[in-house]
Amino acid sequence: MVKRVQSPSSINTFLQCPRKYYYQYIEKLPTSPNINLVRGNIAHSTLEYFFKQDLAGIDEINYKEEFIREIQRIFFTQWGKYRDALKVLGLSTKDLKFYFEETLMMLVNWCNYFIEEITLMLEKKENIVDAFNSVKPLTEQEFQSETMFVRGFIDAIKYVGDEVHILDYKTNAVPEIKESIRLQLGIYSLLYNEKHGKYPNKVGVFFLKDKLHMLIVDEELVENAKQAIHIVHEHTTMFDKKEDYEKKTSPLCKWKSGQCDFYDVCKPY
Ligand code: SF4
Numbered sequence: 001m002v003k004r005v006q007s008p009s010s011i012n013t014f015l016q017c018p019r020k021y022y023y024q025y026i027e028k029l030p031t032s033p034n035i036n037l038v039r040g041n042i043a044h045s046t047l048e049y050f051f052k053q054d055l056a057g058i059d060e061i062n063y064k065e066e067f068i069r070e071i072q073r074i075f076f077t078q079w080g081k082y083r084d085a086l087k088v089l090g091l092s093t094k095d096l097k098f099y100f101e102e103t104l105m106m107l108v109n110w111c112n113y114f115i116e117e118i119t120l121m122l123e124k125k126e127n128i129v130d131a132f133n134s135v136k137p138l139t140e141q142e143f144q145s146e147t148m149f150v151r152g153f154i155d156a157i158k159y160v161g162d163e164v165h166i167l168d169y170k171t172n173a174v175p176e177i178k179e180s181i182r183l184q185l186g187i188y189s190l191l192y193n194e195k196h197g198k199y200p201n202k203v204g205v206f207f208l209k210d211k212l213h214m215l216i217v218d219e220e221l222v223e224n225a226k227q228a229i230h231i232v233h234e235h236t237t238m239f240d241k242k243e244d245y246e247k248k249t250s251p252l253c254k255w256k257s258g259q260c261d262f263y264d265v266c267k268p269y
Contacts, residue, residue, distance in 0.1 A: 001237045005149050006229065008184035014232045016180070016252060022245035023262040026236075031261040035095075038085050039103050040171050042078045043208060044155065046107055047169060049074045051136050060128050064115050071111045075104055106171060106208035113211060137167065143191035148229055154188050163201040165214070166192060175207035177215065186225030189217045 004010075004025070014021040023029045050071050058066045079086075079100060086096065114135065121131040137156035144151040156167040166188050168181075177185075185203035193199045199222065204214035215221065239245070253260050253268045260266065 001240060003149050003233060003237050005144075005151055006232055006236075007150065008152050008187045011150075011187065011228050011232050012180045012183060014235070015183075015228060017248040017250070017260075018235070018245040019242070019247040019266060020260060020262060021232075021236075022242055023265065026240060026245075027242070029262060029265065033085060033088060034258070035086075035089055035091060035099055036171065038082055038089065039099055041085075042075070042082050043103055043107060043171050044169060045078045045081075046071065046075045047110070047155075048139055049078070050111075051139055055129050055132060058128055060122060063118060063128050067111055067115055067118075068108060071107050072104065075107050079103075102209075103171065109210075110169075110206060110208045113206075143188070143195060145191055145194050147194065148190065149233060150187060150191065150229055152184075152188055152191055154192070157192075157200075164192070164196075164198075166200045166203045167212070168205045169208060170205050171208050173209070175205075175210035175213060177205060177213055181205060182215070182221065183225060183228055185215060186221045187229065189222050190225050190229075193222075 010021065010025050013024060024031060050067075053070055053074075091099070117135045118128070118131050121134050122128070125131040125134060137158040139156050141154045141157060142151065143154060154166055155169050158165040158167060166185070168184065168188075170181075185205075189199050189203055199217045201217060202214045203217055203221075204212055206212045235244075247266060247268050249268045253266075254263055260268075
């Protein structure tokens with residue numbers, strides 16, 4: 001059977017529930033949009049545009065106010081661009097207002113950390129443009145491995161002195177590096193290593209609601225990622241029938257405010 005190209009999210013889906021993987025990646029049943037996905041996209045686009053901003057008019061005196069103003073301005077524009085996607089979700093005005101304000105608060109929180117980095121960098125650099133370009137990461141990098149059959153988009157790569165750091169931005173309610181995130185970061189480390197011949201020194205997540213959480217890239221992180229990739233390839237190259245993908249029931253089938261995208265077709269209980 002043809003070897004499928006996997007991604008951190010397809011691998012995590014398989015490990016969470018093989019049947020869910022089957023519905024999503026083999027039968028390709030549609031998935032429903034949800035607010036976390038849409039606001040995650042809005043936050044990512046906002047950061048992307050923030051890093052590309054024109055620095056004309058920003059100097060070593062006014063940068064703090066100007067960066068806060070700019071991230072808010074970009075966020076308002078991005079929120080507007082996603083108006084149709086937000087409408088489809090059918091949220092009440094009250095809920096929509098909550099998510100709007102919370103996402104804005106997250107981005108301003110992130111921007112305050114960015115400003116702190118700029119302030120430190122200004123001790124070493126002559127002007128705001130040099131400081132901004134030194135702190136700004138390489139963003140939205142696509143990595144595709146022909147040997148591992150895995151691809152992934154890395155949100156940000158930073159060069160800190162001699163070190164390479166890989167970052168992901170998340171809008172999660174709980175700032176915790178759970179197993180699925182460790183796996184995602186381990187896979188990014190493997191992809192980076194294959195392309196550049198060395199592992200990043202650290203990987204981490206900037207939880208926009210909180211702060212940056214970093215991990216040192218060690219053998220355990222990369223070996224777990226290798227093992228997970230192997231498990232998924234081994235199964236998916238051997239089997240393509242629904243009954244070969246077991247239902248792994250868990251609280252992720254149905255919870256207080258939602259359910260798995262495939263709950264109705266799966267009938268897990
Ligand atoms: S409803 Fe539960 S068992 Fe069924 S596909 Fe979703 S996660 Fe798996």
